[in-house]
Amino acid sequence: MSLPHAHGGPVAEASLKACPEDFQVFECMHVTPEGEGEHLWLEIEKTGWNTEDVAMWLAKAAGIHRLSVGYSGLKDKHAVTRQWFSLHLPGKVDPDFDWPEGVHLMQALRHRRKLNRGTHRANRFVIRATHFCGDADLLEARLDAIAAQGIPNYFGEQRFGRGAGNLVRGKEWLMGGEAPRKKALRSIWLSAVRSDLFNQVLAERVSRGVWNRVLAGDILQPEGSRGLFMADDDAEAAARVISGEVHPTAPMPGVAGMASSGPCRQLEQQILAPSQAVIDGLCREGVDEIRRATRLPVQDLQWSLQQDQEGENTLQVAFRLPAGAFATTVMAELVRSPEPSA
The missing domain is CATH 3.30.2350.20 (TruD, catalytic domain)
Structure with missing residues (x-):
């Protein structure tokens, strides 16, 4: 699905991942x-x-x-x-x-200990967008907005497999189709389906301008924490969300867990209602519902725009994201990349 942008859409065109060196990732270990x-x-x-x-x-x-x-x-x-x-x-x-x-x-x-999944807290990215074509002033204004406000915490397209194949097969399986033949595929397909449902809810919040604002009945998550609490229990919730101290969340559906209420619950149910058969399948598989922050802070953001001897411009952007976030969602707010050739 085409996901709405929070800051008005890309301000330029550029090529991404022309070579492996254009996309660099470094784990930040604690x-x-x-x-x-x-x-x-x-x-x-x-x-x-x-x-x-x-x-x-x-x-x-x-x-x-x-x-x-x-x-x-x-x-x-x-x-x-x-x-x-x-x-x-x-x-x-x-x-x-x-x-x-x-x-x-x-x-x-x-x-003394094994390295387990989820041990690192963040990743540092250095990304080059080649053949950049756009206005430098608009680019700077967009980068300033991202640094100050963050971006919607969408799952990137790589979560869904090539041509969204994992998402398609996962939905078919959960609605009574063929089950994955390999055990490893089960978690991949389930993850793709739940990530898509989360993206749908978040996309609606972006369209309504409330991806970074509290709704009555929201469930909030403190920055840098996995804990959750009800927005209605905190009289300062709205101000804390605006300051970036805490973030709204949206569901990754499964067996019911901590539930939102009021207007927030109504919005989530409205968006997810057409997918109830898929959600029922998630529940049959014993997947627990979890919440994910709707806002993604982009930290330590740095950028430069350079021109080579042939006059080609290259944008280099460096930033840090929490583990589980997608750098492609940051770049999608900046540049539009031409469709790759067949």
């Missing part, structure tokens, strides 16, 4: 390996590899089970990404790896 323990933590820079393929290669090269390899989050294949992995090596020396092309070791340290 855990520092202690230097001793049964787990070897490896900071790896990869290009042309997805995270799971690196994990499988490490397990084979170290002679350990795949489940003995940990990582915090999934990173793009078609990008230059730096992330941590851990290998459980009790009583074993550090392996002498023969690193394949596209995988580079940055540092190796021992730690």
